[in-house]
């Protein structure tokens with residue numbers, strides 16, 4: 001089965017990057033969000049990121065324009081997803097929201113459409129159980145920023161078929177990414193390992209062990225990480241980090257995953273990181 005038309009649900013931090021790489025690989029893309037304002041901002045961001053690729057000589061101007069022309073937008077999930085061969089869902093990391101989106105997608109897409117989720121931590125098996133096609137549901141966990149990062153964590157739910165996995169792996173490669181197959185368990189591999197580190201860095205900050213810049217510098221220079229954990233949390237979005245930790249804590253039932261109270265406080269204050277202009281650091 002070849003994938004030509006892709007619907008991306010959610011035009012936020014991840015959704016615009018996923019639409020970008022899909023269109024750049026020659027796919028017809030419909031980017032769907034509730035808000036027209038988000039969609040306008042997403043298309044503007046994709047345009048700016050493509051301009052940067054032109055400046056670096058990675059693509060030429062006609063390729064930039066063709067990529068952008070392959071992306072249409074919709075504020076109606078049912079209409080936007082109806083023609084898709086494959087859907088990538090990238091709405092906030094809230095289980096009930098994802099379940100309701102998959103129930104709708106199952107109803108409005110063709111019977112052979114593959115439904116994927118960019119979830120960071122929520123069970124693919126549980127999402128798939130909301131549909132009548134659990135064999136065609138799979139995790140496609142892109143990394144941020146999507147146009148730059150090579151990895152896609154491909155997560156098989158309990159009922160995901162070999163054929164669905166094969167098509168998803170092939171599509172990931174067509175998008176210029178490196179797929180790695182993992183099994184369905186809270187946080188998969190990436191966030192099972194990453195989020196406890198970020199959470200611990202926030203505890204260290206809360207307990208006055210060091211200032212944000214010092215914590216990040218220790219991890220960069222001492223552990224050879226390209227970014228410190230607090231700067232990375234700001235890039236991911238502090239609300240997303242909190243949501244992932246809530247899933248890990250609830251699903252694994254172990255207090256070592258309890259979200260740091262300082263992280264909760266920042267999210268309550270809407271200090272969400274780069275996307276709101278302020279998190280552990282301030283941004284223009």
Ligand code: NAD
Nearest residue numbers: 010011012013014033034090091092093118119120144236
């Ligand atoms: P975000 O908050 O930046 O964007 C989510 C978008 O979904 C928003 O624009 C919102 O308007 C839209 N939305 C909400 N409800 C909707 C609905 N019913 N229909 C259509 N659109 C709807 O979130 P994000 O950071 O892009 O995260 C999206 C998903 O990707 C989450 O599951 C997250 O865990 C995962 N993820 C995030 C990162 C990261 O670094 N931010 C990395 C990998 C995976």
